[in-house]
Amino acid sequence: MLDPTLSQWLDAQALDLDVGSGDSQKVLSWLAAADVLRVGVNQLEGGNGKTIADAVEVLAQIASCSLAAAFVFCGQRTFIEYLIKSPNKALREKLLPSLLDGKLAGATGLSNAMKFLSGIEALLVTASSTEKGWRVDGRLPWVTNLRRSGFVVAAAVEGTRDGRPFILAIPSTLSGLKRSDDLQLIGLQSTNTAALHFTQLDVNREWLIHDDARVFLPALRPAFLGLQCGLAIGLARRSLMEVEVRIRGNRSVLAETFHEQRRRLEHLVSDLKSGLLDGRFVAEPTALFCLRIAFSESATNAVNLELQASGGSAFLSGNSHGFARRLRESAFLPILTPSLVQLRTELQRQGGEAVVWRPAAASRVHG
Structure with a gap:
């Protein structure tokens, strides 16, 4: 069961979060305070040691109160899962504590990648190699949990040299990243959902989640x-x-x-x-x-x-x-x-x- 304090807050804020009159910056903080972001994460990495099935159950309980809050949880928890499964231990150690504490928002820009995997559409982000990593261009038209106070987004990137797609974590602090205004949705408005544009964005190799998408x-x-x-x-x-x-x-x-x-x-x-x-x-x-x-x-x-x-x-x-x-x-x-x-x-x-x-x-x- 969810912490009663969280449940009560979600029930009270559900309509405001849906229509956009709620404070979208507070959702992640409330989720983190109730420790729900730690469900299914290894205890050695700051989690509670349960399973991904338990995380799905927690998400469902949040969605019973507010789908907007659950959508934010889904984005954050999915990004955490990317880091858990990434072979880049240094990146995981760098980002995971602030993601679990809700201080940093994690955005899952891999919807395009999942469609690419099934042959539905081409990747929308490309990169060329540089001395320290990659120069990235492209766009992600719909991404949730792009909190204005700071976020990191996962993106599948098409390499121009060998054509093999890979997965990058891209922090919002990089020059060349532009976040649009929030998309005008008919609901779920307080979810920090926007589009991202990358123009000559230099990303170092330390941000590599996986080298083969x-x-x-x-x-x-x-x-x-x-x-x-x-x-x-x-x-x-x-x-x-x-x-x-x-x-x-x-x-x-x-x-x-x-x-x-x-x-x-x-x-x-x-x-x-x-x-x-x-x-x-x-x-x-x-x-x-x-x-x-x-x-x-x-x-x-x-x-x-x-x-x-x-x-x-x-x-x-x-x-x-x-x-x-x-x-x-x-x-x-x-x-x-x-x-x-x-x-x-x-x-x-x-x-x-x-x-x-x-x-x-x-x-x-x-x-």
């Missing part, structure tokens, strides 16, 4: 997508919790659908956590793609069921139960990179069967 990214993909699944898990659980309260009266006709959705969601969660722990998603990425799709659909279905259980009161602008915010949050999940369209396209490209989740214990998801 095609090796590094497949190993990172389960944690990357698994944490994203936590967003949908939390939203679905919160909507179903609201439904449970409302079907005890004259909405009892919805009870069967409610119980079916809740059972399915928890089966999905069990399958996700077991796959993250046993490592099968590295060799079976399509199984994880199907789960990502299924979680997004579960969240959408749960929000729609909440609307039915609430009736017309949910459509009133003065509704105090957060339905309108959850409706906006559910609209974000299908377009979160990689989007559901991109995932389905990749499954189709690989000759996969219909995108239907099946419990791993009964039948593997085919791809």
